[in-house]
Amino acid sequence: MAADTSVDILQKVLENEILQSTKVVEEHLDAEIQKLDQMDEDELERLKQRRLEALKKSQQQKQEWLSKGHGEYREIPSERDFFQEVKESKNVVCHFYRDTTFRCQIMDKHLTVLAKKHIETKFLKLNAEKSPFLCERLRIKVIPTLALIRDGKTQDYVVGFTDLGNTDDFTTETLEWRLGCADVINYSGNLMEPPFQSQKKYGTSFTKLDKKTIRGKIYDSDSDDD
Secondary structure, eight states, X not given: OHHHHHHHHHHHHHHHHHHHHHHHHHHHHHHHHHHHHTOOHHHHHHHHHHHHHHHHHHHHHHHHHHHTTTTSEEEOOXXXXXXXXXXXXXXXXXXXXXXXXXXXXXXXXXXXXXXXXXXXXXXXXXXXXXXXXXXXXXTOOEESEEEEEETTEEEEEEETTGGGTXXXXXXHHHHHHHHHHTTSSOOOSOTTSOOOSOHHHHOSOOOOGGGGOOTTOOEETTSTTO
C-alpha cells in the first residue's frame, strides 16, 4: 500500500509539472499572437522584410562555407595545405591520424557525420606521419588527436578517446558534445550534461595534452605504451 501511495504521489507531481510547463508555453504563445494582432500592416511588412533579409544572409553564409570546403570531411595532402585551410575558416577540426591505427577509423566515421551536420565548421584529416613539423609544433604525440582551431589558433585538443567516455563505442553525440565544449561548433545541447551513459563513471574532466606526451615518438591511443 505504501508503495502504491508513493507512486500515486509521484504521478500527481509529474502531472502538475507538465501542466505548469504547458501553461507557460501557452501564455508565451498568447503573448506573441497578441503582439502580432496589435501590429499594423507597415509593422508586419517590416517584420517580414527583416526575416527575409536574415534568411538571405543565412543562405549566403552557407554558400560561402561550402565554397571553402565545409560540409564534408576530407583529407588534405600536406602541411602547407593545413595553414591555408585554417587561414580561411573561423572554426576548424583537424584529425591527425595514422593508417595503421584502428581508432582513427572510428574517429573518421563520426567526423564524417558531424561535417555534414555542422557546416559552420571545417573538418579535415592529415596524416601525422607526413606532417612531422606540425606534429612537433602542436605537440601531437598520441594518435588519434583532434586539433580544435578557432581564428587560426589551436584552442583545444581531443587526445585519444579519454574525453569521449574512454571507450571505442562512444556515440557521435558524445564527440559532438566535446567539440561543443571547445566552442568550435554551434552546439544546441546542454554542455553541462555530457551524453555518457554513466557520467559518474567517466566524469567530465578533460585530459590535458601534456599528460599523454611521450617526447620523441608518436603513440597510438590504443597501444600498450600509452
